[in-house]
Amino acid sequence: MGDLLPSSSSKKRILSDSELEGVRKVAKVHPFFTKSQATSGVETGDFQWLSPLGSNGSCLHGVNLNPKSSSKVAIFDLDGTLIKSEFHNKPVDGKPGWEWWKLNIPSKLAELHTSGYALVIVTNQAIKPAAMNLWRQKIPQIAAALNLPFRIFAAAAKDEYRKPMPGMWNELDRIFNEHGTKIEKEFSFFVGDAAGRHYKGKRSDFSSTDRKWAHNVGLNFFTPEEYFLGQLVHTNFELPGFHVSSIPELPLITPTSSPLLPTPLKQEVVLFVGYPCLGKTSFYRGHFQIQGYEHINQDSLKTRDRCIKALQSALKGARSCVIDNTNRDVSTRAHYINVANAHKVPIRCILFVGSCELAWHNNLYRAYNLPLTVAARELLPYMAFTSFRDNYEEPQSDEGFAEIKKVNWVFKGSEEEKRYWSMWLQIDGK
Incomplete structure (x- = not known):
């Protein structure tokens, strides 16, 4: 041959x-x-x-x-x-x-x-x-x-x-x-x-x-x-596992019947829900930070108690804020809903939609497969994703949310970055 x-x-x-x-x-x-x-x-x-x-x-x-x-x-x-x-x-x-x-x-x-x-x-x-x-x-x-x-x-x-x-x-x-x-x-x-x-x-x-x-x-x-051996090309093969081509094309934010931010702006709490690595923090920076919303994140503050205290301080100061954590279940979200209700401030939920496989893929991309021009981040453990998946409870309006919006995953980056992100990254079986 x-x-x-x-x-x-x-x-x-x-x-x-x-x-x-x-x-x-x-x-x-x-x-x-x-x-x-x-x-x-x-x-x-x-x-x-x-x-x-x-x-x-x-x-x-x-x-x-x-x-x-x-x-x-x-x-x-x-x-x-x-x-x-x-x-x-x-x-x-x-x-x-x-x-x-x-x-x-x-x-x-x-x-x-x-x-x-x-x-x-x-x-x-x-x-x-x-x-x-x-x-x-x-x-x-x-x-x-x-x-x-x-x-x-x-x-x-x-x-x-x-x-x-x-x-x-x-x-x-x-x-x-x-x-x-x-x-x-x-x-x-x-x-x-x-x-x-x-x-x-x-x-x-x-x-x-x-x-x-x-x-x-x-x-x-x-x-x-x-x-x-010169054998004929074997055409009966399968490439299992996650690939970004399986992601459906959806609008970034749904529903579109109401604005993402209130007009005119008024004090509120916005609680994010979703897997790690689905773009929550980037979404905050692109839409809420520029409007003066305070960022409350457990990765930075280390404990939930500190997040709750930061929320209480923001509301006492008449500031709006975003709770940027995974907030996977009803009991976790209730801590922040109760604080908002006690201060008579409306609270909305933004659900970041994406599978465990997509989130893990983004984690691998951010840690291992970025172009040289982009700074890598630390790899999160697989357990962080399976733990969210196994304990996830979808947010419901009767928890006390004034509104629930969904943010669908849409890749943001250069064509070169998208090429790296679009590669097969996951080892078979994981």
């Missing part, structure tokens, strides 16, 4: 041998890194683990021989793609055990290297320390058997580097850019076994993260069977 390139349409096609030869002649290949250009720690002829990448060092990074930078990149998953997955990271006779997935793997990779491709491995390896130590010993053995220059990235935690998140691609792209090479995605591809395939009478794929990763990055994708 020769080079594989996407056509100008959304469908992929396999080029003929004559077309492939033309592509090889046109594609520009950056020369091999010299020792002075290579990342610190590289020694010609040896596999070397380099300094881990990321603020927490969670992305392991290594090179074999003196890997080149090229406009064409062939990227491979490891377990179940280049080597058999049944060995996992268990020792065999006290040593790391592994076998090539198929015997033609080394020759196929050698063909790619000869054709000017940079060889890269990207793999998820968030495993226990003992298994990780064994796995790290295995890679030099694979490198020695292959005897080809390659670069490897391994996501050792469940963060921005773990597929399907594009962190490992971003590091690869950065490294190549630093050496004057722009990766041409139309001439590059990714091969992985986590493709979401379904079979009749046969075990289906355990995951779809490899196919999702290729989709996020914008690379042509193939399964090991398609690339190494």
